[in-house]
Amino acid sequence: MTALAQTDATALDDADPLAGIRDLFVLRDGLIYLDGNSLGPAPKSAFAEIEQAMREEWGHDLITSWNKAGWFMLTDTLGDKVAGLIGAESGEVVVCDTTSINIYKALQAALSLRPGRKVIVAEGGSFPTDLYIAQGVQAFAPDTKLRLEGRDGGTLEELIGDDTAVVLVNQVDYRSGRLRDMAAVTARAHASGALVVWDLCHSAGIMPVALNASKADLAVGCTYKYLNGGPGAPAFIFCAKRHQGEIRQPLSGWWGHRVPFAFDPGFDADPGIRKFLCGTQPILSLRALKAGLELFETVDLDAVRAKSMQLTDLFIRLIVERCGGHGIELASPRDAAMRGSQVALAHPDGYAIMQALAARDVIGDFRAPDIMRFGFAPLYIRFLDVWNAVEILRDVLESGVWRDAQFAQRAATVT
Amino acid sequence: MTALAQTDATALDDADPLAGIRDLFVLRDGLIYLDGNSLGPAPKSAFAEIEQAMREEWGHDLITSWNKAGWFMLTDTLGDKVAGLIGAESGEVVVCDTTSINIYKALQAALSLRPGRKVIVAEGGSFPTDLYIAQGVQAFAPDTKLRLEGRDGGTLEELIGDDTAVVLVNQVDYRSGRLRDMAAVTARAHASGALVVWDLCHSAGIMPVALNASKADLAVGCTYKYLNGGPGAPAFIFCAKRHQGEIRQPLSGWWGHRVPFAFDPGFDADPGIRKFLCGTQPILSLRALKAGLELFETVDLDAVRAKSMQLTDLFIRLIVERCGGHGIELASPRDAAMRGSQVALAHPDGYAIMQALAARDVIGDFRAPDIMRFGFAPLYIRFLDVWNAVEILRDVLESGVWRDAQFAQRAATVT
Numbered sequence: 001m002t003a004l005a006q007t008d009a010t011a012l013d014d015a016d017p018l019a020g021i022r023d024l025f026v027l028r029d030g031l032i033y034l035d036g037n038s039l040g041p042a043p044k045s046a047f048a049e050i051e052q053a054m055r056e057e058w059g060h061d062l063i064t065s066w067n068k069a070g071w072f073m074l075t076d077t078l079g080d081k082v083a084g085l086i087g088a089e090s091g092e093v094v095v096c097d098t099t100s101i102n103i104y105k106a107l108q109a110a111l112s113l114r115p116g117r118k119v120i121v122a123e124g125g126s127f128p129t130d131l132y133i134a135q136g137v138q139a140f141a142p143d144t145k146l147r148l149e150g151r152d153g154g155t156l157e158e159l160i161g162d163d164t165a166v167v168l169v170n171q172v173d174y175r176s177g178r179l180r181d182m183a184a185v186t187a188r189a190h191a192s193g194a195l196v197v198w199d200l201c202h203s204a205g206i207m208p209v210a211l212n213a214s215k216a217d218l219a220v221g222c223t224y225k226y227l228n229g230g231p232g233a234p235a236f237i238f239c240a241k242r243h244q245g246e247i248r249q250p251l252s253g254w255w256g257h258r259v260p261f262a263f264d265p266g267f268d269a270d271p272g273i274r275k276f277l278c279g280t281q282p283i284l285s286l287r288a289l290k291a292g293l294e295l296f297e298t299v300d301l302d303a304v305r306a307k308s309m310q311l312t313d314l315f316i317r318l319i320v321e322r323c324g325g326h327g328i329e330l331a332s333p334r335d336a337a338m339r340g341s342q343v344a345l346a347h348p349d350g351y352a353i354m355q356a357l358a359a360r361d362v363i364g365d366f367r368a369p370d371i372m373r374f375g376f377a378p379l380y381i382r383f384l385d386v387w388n389a390v391e392i393l394r395d396v397l398e399s400g401v402w403r404d405a406q407f408a409q410r411a412a413t414v415t
Numbered sequence: 416m417t418a419l420a421q422t423d424a425t426a427l428d429d430a431d432p433l434a435g436i437r438d439l440f441v442l443r444d445g446l447i448y449l450d451g452n453s454l455g456p457a458p459k460s461a462f463a464e465i466e467q468a469m470r471e472e473w474g475h476d477l478i479t480s481w482n483k484a485g486w487f488m489l490t491d492t493l494g495d496k497v498a499g500l501i502g503a504e505s506g507e508v509v510v511c512d513t514t515s516i517n518i519y520k521a522l523q524a525a526l527s528l529r530p531g532r533k534v535i536v537a538e539g540g541s542f543p544t545d546l547y548i549a550q551g552v553q554a555f556a557p558d559t560k561l562r563l564e565g566r567d568g569g570t571l572e573e574l575i576g577d578d579t580a581v582v583l584v585n586q587v588d589y590r591s592g593r594l595r596d597m598a599a600v601t602a603r604a605h606a607s608g609a610l611v612v613w614d615l616c617h618s619a620g621i622m623p624v625a626l627n628a629s630k631a632d633l634a635v636g637c638t639y640k641y642l643n644g645g646p647g648a649p650a651f652i653f654c655a656k657r658h659q660g661e662i663r664q665p666l667s668g669w670w671g672h673r674v675p676f677a678f679d680p681g682f683d684a685d686p687g688i689r690k691f692l693c694g695t696q697p698i699l700s701l702r703a704l705k706a707g708l709e710l711f712e713t714v715d716l717d718a719v720r721a722k723s724m725q726l727t728d729l730f731i732r733l734i735v736e737r738c739g740g741h742g743i744e745l746a747s748p749r750d751a752a753m754r755g756s757q758v759a760l761a762h763p764d765g766y767a768i769m770q771a772l773a774a775r776d777v778i779g780d781f782r783a784p785d786i787m788r789f790g791f792a793p794l795y796i797r798f799l800d801v802w803n804a805v806e807i808l809r810d811v812l813e814s815g816v817w818r819d820a821q822f823a824q825r826a827a828t829v830t
Binding site for chain 1: 422441443446447448451454456457461462465468469470472473474475478479480481484486512513514519523529536539540541543544546547548550551552554555558563566570622637639645646647648649650663664665666667668669670671674675678679680681682694695696697698699700701703773778782784
């Protein structure tokens with residue numbers, strides 16, 4: 001196989017059906033932003049959304065905007081937009097609260113549907129907040145048991161038994177990018193009578209997600225990564241229609257009431273997805289998210305997935321061809337069909353290398369102990385960006401500049 | 416006593432030490448906005464905050480803003496600003512999530528400190544979400560009991576016994592504006608070994624709140640009413656330092672971890688107030704709130720309370736003097752020392768009357784079955800606004816225009 005050249009990358013850009021979408025984002029010159037799996041960039045249209053929400057709606061119309069501007073139903077109108085990206089129907093998704101809180105609702109809701117079962121099965125290498133929330137459920141219901149893949153023996157599938165109420169699992173692993181088979185895991189859980197809560201934080205927006213086709217029960221996800229909703233934009237929660245009647249969750253605030261403005265003293269849950277709402281939602285942050293979600297309305301997710309696989313394949317191949325001999329190891333699946341839109345490279349000095357890259361305006365992130373994580377968001381990353389990122393990484397490695405003391409100091413960053 | 420004249424109102428404005436603050440808000444000409452107890456108006460400085468957060472921080476600096484722009488610590492830096500308004504110390508308040516969710520945390524946390532006790536005492540006339548959340552706690556821990564003032568006999572104080580884990584009580588009633596004695600209720604609860612969760616939604620920002628001087632345990636409140644944080648701005652939660660070591664709450668997400676970025680699989684709670692955090696917070700909405708809170712930095716809360724009492728006294732006196740004979744009854748305490756900054760008037764056709772007022776740009780709100788609710792936020796309401804509001808109400812009542820069919824149709828509004 002002939003080694004790739006820069007012209008191969010530009011040829012891929014020339015043929016890219018998604019190429020025009022990049023112009024809809026704020027991306028400063030020179031930046032190669034491979035951290036959209038942590039915080040997506042600002043859609044240019046978010047400025048107009050926020051300006052309208054601030055000036056006309058809050059500033060001028062004030063309280064009347066809850067109805068007039070649709071503030072009160074943003075949980076649902078944005079939820080429907082998310083539903084279209086994850087294989088759900090209208091009325092199966094609301095946007096609200098945070099991923100962590102939605103995991104809590106989903107776990108408690110699943111436990112409420114399986115009252116005789118006390119085991120939660122999860123991944124030992126799950127994103128930590130998933131485990132922390134499961135531990136929080138357990139701490140206040142001590143007969144609940146937590147069984148973890150990688151700690152308690154066997155694969156996730158092998159840990160599911162007749163005592164399992166719910167399986168909490170990430171579709172794409174936050175570090176390695178490993179992709180789970182949603183239909184297979186769900187079928188395995190259902191065969192044991194268990195439910196599944198899918199965490200879509202690292203899959204929503206970079207591939208077609210097939211919740212209903214996979215017979216999924218519950219799902220959660222964040223909107224500030226590949227959905228480009230802005231820093232800390234509210235999360236989403238999905239509950240399949242077949243469960244909505246019976247299911248209940250303990251964060252039963254007034255927004256989840258059947259008639260919130262009746263001000264009844266007794267809680268009477270909404271019969272549909274709104275029973276997963278709790279309190280008043282942050283409208284400005286929701287409006288930025290609206291802009292992010294609207295960008296997807298002209299986008300074919302099959303094309304997104306195809307480009308995602310091309311981008312990550314190109315990156316891996318270029319790393320192999322051009323960055324050998326420096327102790328870097330691939331920590332993601334080699335087969336594009338088995339991974340999300342990120343590539344993890346392991347190196348003992350990964351932190352310093354990522355800092356040196358950042359100094360050259362190539363932004364990825366680092367996950368302890370040794371993972372350099374690069375996200376490739378197909379809506380705005382060009383194949384030429386991949387080429388250039390690898391060239392800069394090669395230069396960083398060959399020059400040894402990452403050994404400079406300025407890159408050694410660790411600081412906290414947010415995923 | 417001589418009847419008041421318009422010049423009495425303008426004389427009060429001339430002497431008002433807070434008069435200059437109104438110019439810091441967006442308030443369109445002609446509007447008399449007596450609904451700041453539902454949604455405060457936009458501080459003009461919020462526009463610059465949002466512009467900076469959108470353009471420089473999200474748009475240009477992207478992921479680095481979590482540290483560089485202080486995004487990650489806004490929960491604490493804004494919490495400290497709230498602390499200064501409610502008689503708490505730095506490190507006792509964080510801004511996060513919603514009031515409803517924070518009530519859930521606070522109730523569960525209080526129950527965790529009183530493991531042998533199973534009773535939650537609350538007000539039968541509490542803001543509904545407080546009751547709904549208590550019912551949610553109970554639904555998932557069926558040995559918990561809910562005892563309600565007004566339903567289960569006796570006053571709130573009389574319902575507190577040796578079986579009581581926690582009392583959930585509003586400092587200011589959302590309908591009547593009735594003010595509770597924080598020190599007395601807290602002392603009564605402590606005498607029985609119970610804890611108190613104070614809901615400050617209708618008191619924070621309109622009077623000095625003395626949490627620590629009252630030996631309060633826990634408190635929650637919203638920021639979009641008198642704190643002018645914007646629609647759905649995140650809420651706050653207070654926990655007294657003396658409880659922070661032992662207390663725990665089940666929404667144990669990664670932001671509440673001692674070292675969030677260690678990505679440990681095991682939850683290890685922050686030893687301080689950050690253990691009440693859960694997931695990633697909506698930064699744009701927090702930044703608008705920052706502007707709202709900064710407006711209070713030059714404000715003396717004693718002066719705010721004094722003006723608040725004057726405003727509501729003036730309103731009540733003018734209603735009595737100028738709106739008699741139309742069946743309106745005062746549904747708030749007559750003594751200003753016994754009420755917050757709102758006045759409730761009862762009328763069987765209150766909904767239509769409020770709609771007719773809104774058509775004349777006098778904005779208050781309605782609470783079923785018959786409460787017309789008027790909030791008087793001392794930072795931007797003028798005594799002349801009070802005079803004019805009453806004159807318009809008088810005209811609406813005398814003309815009978817509220818009987819017009821256009822005002823009869825009910826629509827949902829958000830408190």
